[in-house]
Structures are given as C-alpha cells and as structure tokens.
Amino acid sequence: MVLSVSAMASMICCFVFVIFISQTTASHFRGGIITWRPDEYIGNKINFNFRLGFRRSVNRYFCDSAMVARQSIVGGGEVWSASHDRGYYGSRTVADTGYHCTDFSVSEDWTQGENTFNYTFPDDGPWLVSYSSCCWISLANGGGSWFLSTTVNLTRRQDNGKINSSPISALSSIVRHQQGCSKTILIPAEDSDGDKVRCRWSVGSQRECGGVCQRFSSSGTLDEEKCTLRIHSNAALGWHAVAITLEDFPAYTTNFHTATPFSHVSLQFLVHVSSSSGPCNRAPLLIGQSPNDGSCEEVPDGGIFYSIIEAKHVDSSRRIAEIITVTPLYMKLTNLLNYTDNVGDNVYYKNVSWSPKSSQKGRHIFCFKAIDHYGVESDQGCITVLVGTSNTPRPILSTRTPLIPTLYWPWGSKSVDFNITFDQQVICATGEEIALSKVRLKTQLALRNEAKLRGYLREASIVQDFVICLVERPM
Secondary structure, eight states: OOOOOHHHHHHHHHHHHHHHHHHHHHOOOOEEEEEEESSSSSEEEEEEEEEEETTTTTTTGGOHHHHHHHHOOOHHHSEEEEEEESSSOOOEEEEEEEEEEEEEETTTTTTEEEEEEEOOOOOOOOOEEEEEEEEEEEEEOOOEEEEEEEEEOOOOOOTTSSSOOOBBBBOOOOEEEEESSOEEEOOOOOOOTOOOEEEEOGGGGGGGOOOGGTTTTTEEEEETTEEEEOOOOOOEEEEEEEEEEEEEEEETTTTTTTTOOSSSEEEEEEEEEOOOOOOOTTOEEEEESSSOOTTTEEEEETTTTTEEEEEEESSTTTTTEEEEEOOOOOOOOOEEEEEEEETSSSEEEEEEOOOGGGOOOOOEEEEEEETTTTSSSSEEEEEEEEEEETTTTOEEEEESSSSSSBBGGGOOOOEEEEEEEEEEEETTTOOBOOOGGEEEEEEEESSSOOOOTTTOOOOEEEEEOOOEEEEEOOO
C-alpha cells in the first residue's frame, strides 16, 4: 500500500495525539478508601463516604486553595458499582466518583478529597461496592490497575440487633521513606460499633486490590492486630502501592482466623522509597500546639473545632516545605505560616478550623505531618474528632451503687469502690468489652478540694485508673 505524504502526516499526527491522551490519563491514581454506615431512619439505605487521591497535574484532578475553599468537585466521570455477592442481581451503578477537593500537595503532585452518597439496596446482600480502573504511577514491584472496594451486609447483627457500620481510616496519599532507615506507619482505625479492627494484606481473590495485591508484602511487615506497617530498611527504591484491608470483628474476638468479619474496607496508598539525604534522625518534628497523636476531640452540635499544627526541623539548615493534611470535608486551613521561637528556630504552622455540617455527625479522622524540601517527612499524627452531642459517655447518677460510697484506706491508699451505668457502652484502653454498659470505676481520691461528683463525693477529685478510649454505641 502506498501512502501520500499528506496521509502519512495525518497518521503521525493521530499517533502523537493518541500517545498524548494516554499519557495524560494513565499513571494518575494515588489511593483511596470507601466506608459506610446505615441510615438512621430508612432500612436498607446505606450512607457511604469515600476518599480518593489522584495526580494533581492531570487537568480534571487539579486543585488549589481557591477550589478547596469553594469545595469544588474534581475528577468524576467514572462510577462506583454494586454487585450482589450471590449473583442475584446484575452489577449496578450507585454513584459517580467525583469528589470535593480537601487537600493537595504542589511538591508531591497529588490532590485528595472526599464525597458522600447513599444508596438503598433491594435486599440484605452481602453487596460488594467497588471502583476499578487503571493506572497507578509506575511501580517498582509492578502492578497497574486498581480495585477499591467494601462489603456491605445489611443483615442485623445478633449482638445489638442493628445493621453494622464499617471501620473508618485515613492516610495521606504518599508516605515517604529513606532507604536504610527504619519507619513504622500507624494506620488509624476506628469503629463506631466498638468492634475490633484488624488490618491485613488485601487479597485479589476477594476482589480487594486489582493489580497491586500484596505487592508490598516483601518490603514491609504488617502487624494485623495493632494495624502498624513497618517498612523494611532495604525496601527497593521507587514507588510502591500498598493495599491493606480493614475488617471489623466482635469485640471479644481473639482468633481472627476462625471468626467471620462483619465487613471489609480497602485502604490503598503509595510509599516512595528514596536514597538517603542524610542521617535517619534528620527529619521534621511535630511540636508545640499540635494535637497529640491518637487523641480525641469532641465538637458538639453547632460547635467549631480549632487546632494548630506546628512543626520545626531538627536541622536548622533545612526548612519545612509543607504541612500535609488529610481533612474532613469543610475543614479550613491557613497557608503555611512561620515565626521564630525563643531559641531562634523557625517554627512553621497552620491554623485549623472546622464547623461540621449536621450531616457529619459521628467519627472523623484528621491526620497531619510535615515534609521538608528534601522530601523527608515527620511522623504522621492523627486524631479522632467526634461530632455531635451524644458522643461523650455520661454517668446516669440514679444507677450508682451504693448510693453513698464508703471511703476506705487499704494499705494506706485512699480509694472508694462503686458501680455506675453510663448512657453509652464504652471500651477501656485494654480493649475489653464492658458488658451491659456498666463500668466499675476504681478510683483514687486526691484530697485537693478541686471537684465534686454531682454532690456526693465531696472535696475530692476523681482520677480513673483506666482511660475510656472508645465510645461503642448509644443504649
């Protein structure tokens, strides 16, 4: 076949155009998660929340401060699908994948954001809700396509008679690691039902991870019960996709291999391993007024959450380039600011404020970290923010037994024993479930004339010898 010069030129232009299109649409995924909870009022209606991350330099995912302020929708055009686990129904579209941009990084070239949708299922399932496409960035251990999913079982639980809620988590799109150094990632995991949450490597046969299933398992060690991922010091240079599945089990579970989880949630993100740019301890630090990692804050209905994220560098010759966050929808942050502290060091900070909407009642995870201009990052801090008036357990004083506790001094210590019922079930820091929402408070009395317990423990401040770390559910 003989082609004219003009025809060949047209083919070349077409070929170049196709290559250009493929380069602008491929290698753009940066991870995500989807979680869910049942609607308060409508049976079989499930409210979903998802976070997605993509390459910022792709036009349809571009985001800046103005777009965050406007809560602009980015991405979209692809779909979340639902399929019945037993094949009773064909796959159906349940939502678009467009999201409100909440966070972005210029230096790391990503945007991240969240959105919500709801869907009423025709039966109890189980259902698999998923989003799949291609491609991740070019990965050191191979793999290109992604498959992000969660299982939804609307059968009412035997232990509380309610429809389950999935675990929630949050993590920045990119975790950076210096080869030759040690690093452990704490994966935040919360569950509003008070269930135990296990983190495991995602499995392809269970439709959890697309082309990146267990690709990072040779480069990191996952503690399934603690939900920590230790990155090996000899992990290969380059980009790695990490696919982890969170599962929730009854609070009394001790053997995860024989127990059946209530649900699963895919969590996926990137780890970038770089050659060393200095000693392993030469990294930014979160300091000062930054919230303590793992702490919990409450925002009552109509309230406002305020915080400050502060960071500085252990090496005065280096500067903080960004404070990177994973924020709930509608949270506001200032640009990166700085001041000089009393020892002459530069401190970088962002002010944070959040007025949650009424639809955001419940648990939210807010994460933050600092990164320097060499790409070395601090440890990530994450806190739980409880939105709504019913999140703090409150004692029902009429249930106290005995009505007037007796003070006694065994072995010289001052203490008092009594029983009291709270209006919500709680789990103590050891993770033990407290049956029937009754907590036996063993207290020590510090006679400092500071506090009263509603008038019947007088001139004494009460110091609990355990920490209530998780509200399980309203009674």
